[in-house]
Structures are given as structure tokens and as C-alpha cells.
Amino acid sequence: MSDPAPSLVHGTRRRLPHVTWCDLFEYRARRTPDRVCLVADEVAWTFRELDRWGDRLAQVLGDAGAVPGTVVACAMTRSVRAVLGVLATAKAGAAHLPIDPAQPAARVDAILTDACPAVVLTDVASLAARADVLLSVEDWRKELAGRDGPRLPRTAKGPAYLIYTSGSTGQPKGVLVGHRSLVNLYGELAGRFFPAGHGPQRVAHGLPLVFDASWNPLSWLAGGHELHLVPDSVRADPGSYVDFVREHRLSVVEAVPAQMSALLDAGLLDGPARPRLLLMGGEAIGQDLWSHLRGAAEVTAVNLYGPTECTVFTTSCGLGERATPSIGRPIGNTTAQVVDEDLRPVPIGEPGELLISGSCLALGYLGRPGLTADRFVTTGERGYRTGDRCRLMADGHLEWLGRLDDQVKIRGHRVEPGEVEQALLASPGVRQAAVRVEGAEPRLVAYVVLDTGTAARLRERLRALLPAYLLPSAVIPLDAMPLGPTGKIDRAALAPPVTVRRTVVLTSPQELVASAFRVQLEIPAVDADSDFFDLGGHSLSAAALAVRLRTLGVPCSLRDVLLRRTVARLAELVPTTTKGATPSWTTTT
Incomplete structure (x- = not known):
């Protein structure tokens, strides 16, 4: 039987100064003018x-x-x-x-x-x-x-930054964030994460510059620490990233969980020159990664959670605090409450929507008063409806249970499939379109009914319209959409059409590469001409594929995967000693 107490938890209250992030930086510049604050473009x-x-x-x-x-x-x-x-x-x-x-x-x-x-x-x-x-x-x-x-x-009264997220109407929407909430974020980092009495830390900035999370490392900069801007070429390759961390003796690294997993696989925590603090956010953390980092010696790992509308992160949880994944407790000057659909508090232990209030809240959506009023509600005090399904446990920690709608995080980007659907429906020759999130590693799959054209040409058109993280990993043509009782598309019934099985003959080295494709992308079959990125691969999974092939004896780098995108081209790298005696493999699709 659940506790009847309401699911409400407060962060520590702190007095906020009426300053801007820039004021904080300038204060630091006056106190320590000759200290190195930024290492970028090979210049300190x-x-x-x-x-x-x-x-x-x-x-x-x-x-x-x-x-x-x-x-x-x-x-x-x-x-x-x-x-x-x-x-x-x-x-x-x-x-x-x-x-x-x-x-x-x-x-x-x-x-x-x-x-x-x-x-x-x-x-x-x-x-x-x-x-x-x-x-x-x-x-x-x-x-x-x-x-x-x-x-x-x-x-200090106006907006500090504007950031655009995916929009369900097909148009990106701008979230306007004020100085007060940004300074509140700085206060949380300074109070909980900046080391006291141990001198300035070397902090990796490996996050995309268009992420709101990039304000985390910038806050370390304003706090007097040394920020190292990780180059794009290094960010894309986990092995190079780990080498960069060691070469620059970086003590703080922040990444989305998928990238953190790739960095750990590349040896981030191997040897004595390891970071002291690992920060993760942007998507849910799996149990395996959670357990791995809980057991890591001399390393503190923290899970950060927060919608863009709540200024980067709203709750945090040290992985050492719990054995199972949690988004933790609210940051300072913030209240988290689990409510039902009528915004009434639910008992502790029961699921509901997470409602956030306090100094972390954004000002609203630029030029969209109706949407602002819908998402930023007043129930005693102003709060933001996150759309996230959570529950508050008896120990005061929040557990994230998923989305109430179909919005998802893909490689750290917040994605609404509706934006992709709008792009599809706006394309010539498309009669109907539906987009679903499928797979253990979330990926977008588009289903379309075409009047003219082909799925391949449609995907190429999307490539020119959408950023990479919004591109569907597959565009599947259907003769007709499955419909529900109301006449709407029955999304739960969407499935790839049954195709005629055909025999595909692969050479021995091609089958070795094809098997790595299938395991990495969680797909049943590929052929010699299958393109890794057209099947849903991305930079992180490409790096993982290169590691997988190297364990099989193939001298393959991330650059090879980027340049040799197909099974056949990558199979050319398979050494003669690895190819084996069997001349060919037979598989079916």
C-alpha cells in the first residue's frame, strides 16, 4: 500500500544575487586575470x-x-x-x-x-x-x-539565452531562459560540484555548442576553472577523446550516457590518469552503465536530469547514492512534485507527471503565449509540466519512468516524431506518413504511403531538410496505413511489410562485416551494399562498430567506417588470415 503523503520534494534554498553569468565571469577575471581559463585552437x-x-x-x-x-x-x-x-x-x-x-x-x-x-x-x-x-x-x-x-x-532582469527544440507542429520552438535561472544553475554547480580548496579543475567541453547543456562547462569557466574545448574531430572518436583527456589531464568530463559508454569502452578510466568527476545527462541511463560507474574507484559519477524549459538540469543524483538509476533530488531553489492529469499531488511511490517549480524555470516560449500558458501553469506557484512520467520514492529520490507523450531523446537530442512527420507530409509524392520510435537504442522509423517517387529518394530529400538526429533510420513504404476504430492511423499496428525472401550470397569477409552490422544496429539482415548510416548508424555507433571489427581481427578505424560505409567496402579491410577457408556465406532477408 502506497504512502498517502504527497509526492513533493524541495531543493536547498539559496539566496540568488541579482547578477548575470557575465558578471560572474568578469568578477573572476578581476580576481585571477593571469590564470588560464580557456584552452581552444591549441592556444591557452x-x-x-x-x-x-x-x-x-x-x-x-x-x-x-x-x-x-x-x-x-x-x-x-x-x-x-x-x-x-x-x-x-x-x-x-x-x-x-x-x-x-x-x-x-x-x-x-x-x-x-x-x-x-x-x-x-x-x-x-x-x-x-x-x-x-x-x-x-x-x-x-x-x-x-x-x-x-x-x-x-x-x-539581470532580461533573457540570457534562446535555444530551439524540436516542435510537434513541424516547426522548432524557441525556449527563452532568463539570467536568474542561469545564475541559479551556476550556484548549484558551485555549491555541489566545484571542488572546495583543491584549486581550479581542468574541464572538458565536449558537448555540442547548440545544446543548452553547454552552459554547464561555461559555468565552470565562470567559476574560475580551466575549460578545454574538445575539437569536433576528437569528439566524434571515443579513442581520440580519451587520448585528449589524458594529454590535457582533464578532471571533469560531461557527456550523454551513450557517449560516456563509448568513452568507457575506449579506456577512459583505465590507468591512473583518470577524470575525478563524470557528469551525464540528456537521456536515461541504463542499469549496466549505472552499476559500472558505481563500482569505479576514485571517480564520482552524477546523473543530471532536466528539460530545456528548466535551465539545463533540474535534479541530480550521485550514482553512489542508489543501486538503481534515479534522477535524484531537485537542485537549489527548486521544487519537484509528482501530479496526476489534474495537477493534484499523487502519493509517494505512485507514478504521475513531474511538475517543476522554482528559480530554474525558463521565461517561456518565444512568441508563443498559448503554448507558454499550457506548459507553464500556476498551482500556488508557477510550475512547468515536464511531460515526464516519474514517481517519488520513500527515500526522497525521483525515478524517471518515461514520457507521457511520444517525445524521446535520441543521442542526447530531444526529438518529437511529429516534426519528422510534418517534413514527410510536406514532401512531394507523400500521401500519408507516420513516424515511430523503435529499437532498444531509440531510432526513428518512418512509414509512408507514396503516390510517386521512392523511399530512397524521399530519405535523400529529408537529409537536405533535417539535422542528422532527426533523420529516420528507415523509410518504409506501405500500400496503406493501418487504421483504428476512429479512422486515425493505428500506430501500434505499424510494422514493416512482409517481403519475399531472397537469397543473398556474401563472401566470407563480407559476412564477417555483415554480422557486426547486424549486432551493432540490432537488425535482422543486411547485404553487401547495405550502408551503415542509411541503416541508422551515427558517429557513436560507428566508433563502436570500428571497435567491434577490431576485436574480430579487422584493422578498422572510425575514419574507415566513415569513408567505407557499406559491407562490401569495409570487407576489403579484412586480412587474408581472418577471411577463413569458407569461400561464401548464404543468408536470407
């Missing part, structure tokens, strides 16, 4: 240097129209310029909007149209024609030299 930057260049870029942004209350869109490559963009935007008093310049042009245009930034800051020449107001800083040292001037006015 002191607080004084970064502060000065940030001031100069802020002057340029101000001249271009960035004032308090406006938005500065930063479409920057992964370099010191991206960090300067964050700092300079804050110094100008504007809200920072990160944009991945590698995204399809259509998505970049949609975000810029919705956000209406006063300035678009970029170091990518190809973006120059996509905005009315553009500021290029490709040759930034020359362009910013001599731009010293008085610091621009700013306030």
Missing part, C-alpha cells in the same frame, strides 16, 4: 585575454544593433570564436542564440525567421546570404583590434 587563454577580446566583440555587436532585450544568433564553428560569441553577447546585454551552421539551410532559415535576431554573428562565409543583418568574424583578431571602449549597459 587567460581570463584577462578572454575578457578583453569579449569586450571588443561586444562593442562590435552593440554597433550592429545588439542591445538589452534583443537576440544575437551565433552560427559559429567549434573554436574560441564560439566562446567569444557567448561572452560578447552577454556583455552586450543581449540573449544568445546558438545555431549549428552545419544544419540544413531550411532549418537555419526557419530558426532565424522565428527568432528575428538583431545580429547574426558567424565565421562561416556560406551563411552570409541568409540574414539581413550579418556580422562576420572570420579574421577576428584583425577585425576586433583596437575596438576598446566603455562597457555596455546590461540588466
Whole structure:
């Protein structure tokens, strides 16, 4: 019988100063001007240097129209310029909007149209024609030299950043986050994670710059620690990432659980030069990873949970606190409550929707008052309906039980299948479309009824419209959609069509590679021309495939998987001694 007490738990209350993240950084720069604060592009930057260049870029942004209350869109490559963009935007008093310049042009245009930034800051020449107001800083040292001037006015009452998430209507939606909640996040990191009396730590920034979670390592920077920006080429290869951590003697590493697993497989905790603190968030942690890290010596691992609307992370749980996965307890100045569909508290131990309130809450959705009112509700105090199904246990820890809707995390990105459906339905020749999440490692599978065209051509069109994490791993054509009693598509009945079994003859080395494909991607059959990425592979699983093939005696690197995408091409790497005596294998699909 469940405890009748309501499922309510509070984080520690702290007094918040009326300052901005930028104020915190500038305070640190005054106290320790000559301390190294950022290592990027193979250059070590002191607080004084970064502060000065940030001031100069802020002057340029101000001249271009960035004032308090406006938005500065930063479409920057992964370099010191991206960090300067964050700092300079804050110094100008504007809200920072990160944009991945590698995204399809259509998505970049949609975000810029919705956000209406006063300035678009970029170091990518190809973006120059996509905005009315553009500021290029490709040759930034020359362009910013001599731009010293008085610091621009700013306030702690306005927005700090704007970040776009997947939208169920097919359009991305912007979440506007204020300085108060960002400073509250800093206070949590400073109070719980910044080491006391042990000097500055070396912190890895290996998160995508368009993630709201990238504010975690930036907060370590503002706290006086040394931030190391992990290059894109290193981030994509777990082995290279581990080498980077060792070479730079990094003590703090944050990653989504899937990437953390790949780093552990690559030897992150092998040997004495290991990180002291591992932070994970963005998706659920499995029991195997939880148990592995609980047993790791001299390492503290922490699970972080939080929707974008609650400023990066809202609850946290040290893996040493519980034997089974948990999202833990609320951070400071935050309350978590488990409620029913009428927002009434449910008893301890019973499942319900997680409702978050307190200083962590975002300001709302940009230009969407109706959606803001629907998700940010008032029940005594303002709260955010997360849509996450949780329960509060008797020990005060929250357990995450899944989504109440079909929104999922795929490789750390929050994804709503409805956005992919809208892109499919907007494509020529598509009569009907439905997208489901399938597989133990979540992947999107699209089902379509086509009037014209092919599934292969449709997927190629999506590649030009959607970022990689929104691309379906498979597009399956159907003669007709299964329908339920109301005439709506019966999503539970969706399944690949029954096909005629055909014999596929693979050579011995091809079968060795094909078996690795099947195990890694959890699919029943492949042939010689099967493309790993068209089947749903991504950078992390590609790195895992390379490791899997090496254990089978194949000298395969991540670069090989990226360049030799098919079974047949990768099979060319199989050594003669590994190929065996059997000339061919027979399989069926």
C-alpha cells in the first residue's frame, strides 16, 4: 500500500544575487586575470585575454544593433570564436542564440525567421546570404583590434539565452531562459560540484555548442576553472577523446550516457590518469552503465536530469547514492512534485507527471503565449509540466519512468516524431506518413504511403531538410496505413511489410562485416551494399562498430567506417588470415 503523503520534494534554498553569468565571469577575471581559463585552437587563454577580446566583440555587436532585450544568433564553428560569441553577447546585454551552421539551410532559415535576431554573428562565409543583418568574424583578431571602449549597459532582469527544440507542429520552438535561472544553475554547480580548496579543475567541453547543456562547462569557466574545448574531430572518436583527456589531464568530463559508454569502452578510466568527476545527462541511463560507474574507484559519477524549459538540469543524483538509476533530488531553489492529469499531488511511490517549480524555470516560449500558458501553469506557484512520467520514492529520490507523450531523446537530442512527420507530409509524392520510435537504442522509423517517387529518394530529400538526429533510420513504404476504430492511423499496428525472401550470397569477409552490422544496429539482415548510416548508424555507433571489427581481427578505424560505409567496402579491410577457408556465406532477408 502506497504512502498517502504527497509526492513533493524541495531543493536547498539559496539566496540568488541579482547578477548575470557575465558578471560572474568578469568578477573572476578581476580576481585571477593571469590564470588560464580557456584552452581552444591549441592556444591557452587567460581570463584577462578572454575578457578583453569579449569586450571588443561586444562593442562590435552593440554597433550592429545588439542591445538589452534583443537576440544575437551565433552560427559559429567549434573554436574560441564560439566562446567569444557567448561572452560578447552577454556583455552586450543581449540573449544568445546558438545555431549549428552545419544544419540544413531550411532549418537555419526557419530558426532565424522565428527568432528575428538583431545580429547574426558567424565565421562561416556560406551563411552570409541568409540574414539581413550579418556580422562576420572570420579574421577576428584583425577585425576586433583596437575596438576598446566603455562597457555596455546590461540588466539581470532580461533573457540570457534562446535555444530551439524540436516542435510537434513541424516547426522548432524557441525556449527563452532568463539570467536568474542561469545564475541559479551556476550556484548549484558551485555549491555541489566545484571542488572546495583543491584549486581550479581542468574541464572538458565536449558537448555540442547548440545544446543548452553547454552552459554547464561555461559555468565552470565562470567559476574560475580551466575549460578545454574538445575539437569536433576528437569528439566524434571515443579513442581520440580519451587520448585528449589524458594529454590535457582533464578532471571533469560531461557527456550523454551513450557517449560516456563509448568513452568507457575506449579506456577512459583505465590507468591512473583518470577524470575525478563524470557528469551525464540528456537521456536515461541504463542499469549496466549505472552499476559500472558505481563500482569505479576514485571517480564520482552524477546523473543530471532536466528539460530545456528548466535551465539545463533540474535534479541530480550521485550514482553512489542508489543501486538503481534515479534522477535524484531537485537542485537549489527548486521544487519537484509528482501530479496526476489534474495537477493534484499523487502519493509517494505512485507514478504521475513531474511538475517543476522554482528559480530554474525558463521565461517561456518565444512568441508563443498559448503554448507558454499550457506548459507553464500556476498551482500556488508557477510550475512547468515536464511531460515526464516519474514517481517519488520513500527515500526522497525521483525515478524517471518515461514520457507521457511520444517525445524521446535520441543521442542526447530531444526529438518529437511529429516534426519528422510534418517534413514527410510536406514532401512531394507523400500521401500519408507516420513516424515511430523503435529499437532498444531509440531510432526513428518512418512509414509512408507514396503516390510517386521512392523511399530512397524521399530519405535523400529529408537529409537536405533535417539535422542528422532527426533523420529516420528507415523509410518504409506501405500500400496503406493501418487504421483504428476512429479512422486515425493505428500506430501500434505499424510494422514493416512482409517481403519475399531472397537469397543473398556474401563472401566470407563480407559476412564477417555483415554480422557486426547486424549486432551493432540490432537488425535482422543486411547485404553487401547495405550502408551503415542509411541503416541508422551515427558517429557513436560507428566508433563502436570500428571497435567491434577490431576485436574480430579487422584493422578498422572510425575514419574507415566513415569513408567505407557499406559491407562490401569495409570487407576489403579484412586480412587474408581472418577471411577463413569458407569461400561464401548464404543468408536470407
